[in-house]
Amino acid sequence: MTTPRLPPAILIMGPTASGKTAAAMALADRLPVELISVDSAQVFRDMDLGTAKPDADTLARYPHRLIDIISPEARYSAAQFREDALAAMAEITAAGKVPVLVGGTMLYFRALLLGLADLPKADPALRAEIDAEAAQHGWPALHAKLAVLDPSTAARLHPTDAQRIQRALEICHLSSRPMSALLAESEQQRPPYDFLELALLPSDRSVLHERIARRFDEMLLSGLDDEVRALRERYTLSLDLPSMRCVGYRQVWEAQDGLYSKQDMRDRGIFATRQLAKRQITWLTNSFSAETLDCLDPNLPQQVFERTVRFLAP
Template identity: 40%
Template sequence: MSEPAAPEHRAIYLTGPTASGKSAVGVELARLLDAEILALDSMTLYRGMDVGTAKATTSERGGVPHHLIDVLDPWESASVAQYRGWAIEAIRDVESRGRRALFVGGTALYLKAMLRGLFEGPGADPVVRERLEAEAEAQGDAALHARLAMLDPATAARLHPNDRRRIVRALEVIELTGTAFSALQRQHERPASGVRVFALELPRPVLYDRINRRVSAMFDAGLVDEVRRLQSAPRPLSGVAAQGVGYSEVIAHLEGGPGLDRTIDLIQIRTRQFAKRQGTWFRGLAEVAPLAMEPGEPAEAVAKRIAARIEGGGEG
């Protein structure tokens, strides 16, 4: 099997729900493959957000180079498109040293963007857009939404009748391409071929127990102090950083909300819910090959199984 041409398709991906053991397996797999690790995680991008993101410590990284970690201050934010650009640049950097790029993390939107790219559609046409804006002003947003419903029912169904910006954009795309916006998106949804993507899976009771214990360990490691320090910084946390599971609940606690025990309970519940959503996401991506783990199976053993499938020429 020939290697895919695009850098992001030459990379190897290790994903799975939070607390499934990705970091430890990733380090062992990187050693076996002579790879460097690129974080596939929207929260470990932030400096100073270490405890609540379960960011791998220096010792846990085991001497394996890690990239795309600690690249933003907590008051900054980055789009999926920015992450994808950084990631492709990092892949090329790793490959320039004759090593493989191994993505490890559980941010599903990042994974999908790396595998399938980002749908942007044709560039804006100022003349068409200005005319549609004028029609919306004269006829009302509902009239344009009704027109969109006739031309592209799928897109109209997911847009609020008052969402003028997106309605105008959808009509603009139809006029410029002769194709419904939803049809173009479906074309973009085609799975990538030849990419090695593995998702760790544990029995749900085992995963949930690991989540509960991890959250408790975060509080023992100083999560409340970490959030207090972030809150006292000269600039406030970005919306993305402040809404991270664990951070938003501790912020509420520090601002007079639920007590500490209830806060721990809430984070455990919401992390379990998040893990369930992650599993649904990964199962919905055709590129992903599930990898069942036995409870207590050593990370090295899991990594050896993955490496054998990669070196054996399987697609994941």
């Protein structure tokens, strides 16, 4: 007897500005699918321009689950995403459709596929010590320290990725073990789905960089500065919150506080977005066994469609 096939699910993963959303919506036009956002910034309400969130008309035509689900004042973890995504996938499958998970938050994709480690809870006092050390010596110095304690984790983190370096060091101190070892031990079996993993990667990074610059300029022209100002007026926010650490929002906030000029803000925002794309590409190439498609190909939506049809064929 043959084993019944698991229900299918499509993962469309890629760096920022790689055309993921357009490819997913093209699938929704032609196949019985429902979309689930895999984006740690688009979960926040009222953060629209800087997250490249589809506008209201687009979302009405192409509903995305897990968009606009929490306040910018709140925090949303990879564990919560996994729980919410699996619940949404079960509902979609039960309705006879195929879940399509689309986005660029690679930690969320990894959490979905492999589960999450039982890591120690945050220790405010220890975090304060780490922050004080970073203030004195800089985050690259702490990254070098992490490279000694946990080389595997350090290798995938940028030397200025303060949030993740802090967490990795915290885990090393609290558990006396590297985070990478804890993650490896606790990886769970994949959820009960047959996954098609598609990685949209650029054949020429300079072209992707041009897209990023053009899109950031469009965000500024559309009123990103006003959006950040309105967020600061409506909510109780700080630069320590995940929402305001999002690329673009931090740079606009700091420019509003007079830390640098609007031109510097633009340059810093574009640079930060390019660094984000670089980290996303590193995650995709090192941590997933996905089929690669050129995100710069003008026929990308058709290629995603054709690959999905072949995957779904009996």
